[in-house]
Amino acid sequence: MSTPRPLIAGNWKMNLSVTEGAALATGILSRLPGRLSADVLLLPPFTCLSEVGAVLLADSRVALGAQNCHWAESGAVTGEISASMLSGLCQYVLVGHSERRQLFHESDVIVRTKLESVLKAGLCPILAVGETDEERRAGMTADVLTRQARAGLLGLTHEEVCRCTVAYEPVWAIGSGAAADFTDIEEAARILRLVIEEAARGEGDGVRILYGGSVTAESAPSLLGVEGIAGALVGGASLRAAEFCGIVAASDR
Ligand code: PGA
Helix, strand or coil, X not given: CCCCCXXXXXXXXXXXXXXXXXXXXXXXXXXXXXXXXXXXXXXXXXXXXXXXXXXHCCCCCEEEEECCCECCCCCCCCCCCEHHHHECCECEEXXXXXXXXXXXXXXXXXXXXXXXXXXHCCCEEEEEEXXXXXXXXXXXXXXXXXXXXXXXXXXXXXXXXXXXXXXXCCHHHCCCCXXXXXXXXXXXXXXXXXXXXXXXXXXXCCCCEXXXXXXXXXXXXXXXXXXXXXEEEECXXXXXXXXXXXHHHHCCC
């Protein structure tokens, strides 16, 4: 099976003012190599989407995405942003990040309805999945990944599955400074690939599986070399232009 072109995505989480966000995007563009062997994506907070999008007009190689959305199209939901409101502003939307699942009690069902709303809005979902430390210790990793990925992907049309990216983010590795072991990541990618192929009826080769959890410029070359992994979802390290571009450069293989 051919590995898809890698995607390096920077999840800025709840950080940066509008001015700081635009400055970071400018800093990233100025450091990107002339020839890119990965697709690059920035996921700023909603408040920065417009300004960062304006900066990115200077380099069509860098895409823009949101970190979350509401599942409904519109309505009386104070403080929320729908996927259809994001269309025209960005191309990708992250759903199911573990911080959303844990802090905002987002179930597999909620994540699925969000993912469907992203597809309906004509955007590309990034479905984040991953086991907690407790689940890992209990030997439940394979079950959790299969359940979360199936809940997100099964029953979609082939075209819809192909518009998705799946991010494997072991919850315990996020922000911990220690990424998961290569063998565990490879095994997780193998499990997720089975679900992708199940959902895409054997034709899901182009669907990327990213790894996320304490990726740095230093760890990226080996993490991006893990069998079955086609890119990274980067949190903390994506807030530093040089570090993030170091991760992008590491995808050159
Ligand atoms: P981290 O976060 O790179 O800071 O571990 C990754 C993520 O939450 O997407």
